[in-house]
Amino acid sequence: MKAIMYVAHGSRLPEKNREFRHFVEQIMQKRPESCQKIAFLEKEDETMAIIGESIIAAGAKEITVVPMLLFPAMHATKDIPDQVAQLKKQHPDVVFRIADTFGAEQEVAAVAAAKIKATRPDQDAAILVIAHGSASYAEPRTEMQTVTASIATQLQLPVALGMLHGEPNYRTIATELAAKHENVHWMPYFLFQGQLVDKIRAGISEISGTQWHEADSLDLDTAMITAVIRKITEVTP
Structure with a gap:
């Protein structure tokens, strides 16, 4: 069986x-x-x-x-x-x-792009996507770079990447964006809202100089189910 x-x-x-x-x-x-x-x-x-x-x-x-x-x-x-x-x-x-x-799959990136688009960024706004990251593993950063490139293509806007753990640190990137843009739209690339997203939100709130607009997390969107099933199929005869 x-x-x-x-x-x-x-x-x-x-x-x-x-x-x-x-x-x-x-x-x-x-x-x-x-x-x-x-x-x-x-x-x-x-x-x-x-x-x-x-x-x-x-x-x-x-x-x-x-x-x-x-x-x-x-x-x-x-x-x-x-x-x-x-x-x-x-x-x-x-x-x-x-x-x-499955976080780098196209369906997941598409969900993230839709969440950001729902905040209605204009052409002058900055976009920041924040993921968990890792101080010990390079793969999350590498895969997230692919994800942010996909999101940028879908939105036709430049998208910056920040990490809660590891580099690039989200607070550093957020501070740089706040110094250059009147509006910054940020999206937590997490499966759902939780304590880590709360921690990031608190960190973002301490950075002044811009108007912050928070997009929803991936929020266990059912559009991601196809990505998970694909990963199962890849290893299951």
Whole structure:
């Protein structure tokens, strides 16, 4: 039997986890696997180990692990593979496949462009897209550069990139933009509004000299489902 385990970071806010479940359930409906479950990296009662064991107990011999993450940093490149390796050690007869992250897919960039467009920037406005980033991994920055280029093409406006962690630091970029533009439209490139977006918003509010316009986050937009399914299909025979 083939199965899928979707791995999310998890939130301290129960309502956010409920929203995430609803998003993933819509993906499940589009897949043929009879066994599909969600695991959380930050939820002790639904860890990869617990969910993985339950999937195997149900009879799964092939499991596709889907990181519900935007970019390949610590969780996608170390934490999830390490957990898969532990499951594989306990169940050497089970085949595991790990899908890629989906944050650089065209559908996700299109959602971001639509969110920014909804704030109605004029031709003189500056656009700033802020992602989580990483101080240890270069891949998130590299992939986000591709994303911002795509957004710029869709909006026909220049788009700057800032990172919460790593370079380029969002506060530095925001300060530079504020010194040159009367209006700056910024968009948090996060799956949903949460504590990290709140942290960025607080940082932005401390930078004066311009009028700030906040766009919505990706907000678990259903248009991204196609991107996730593509990543599943790429590794699942």
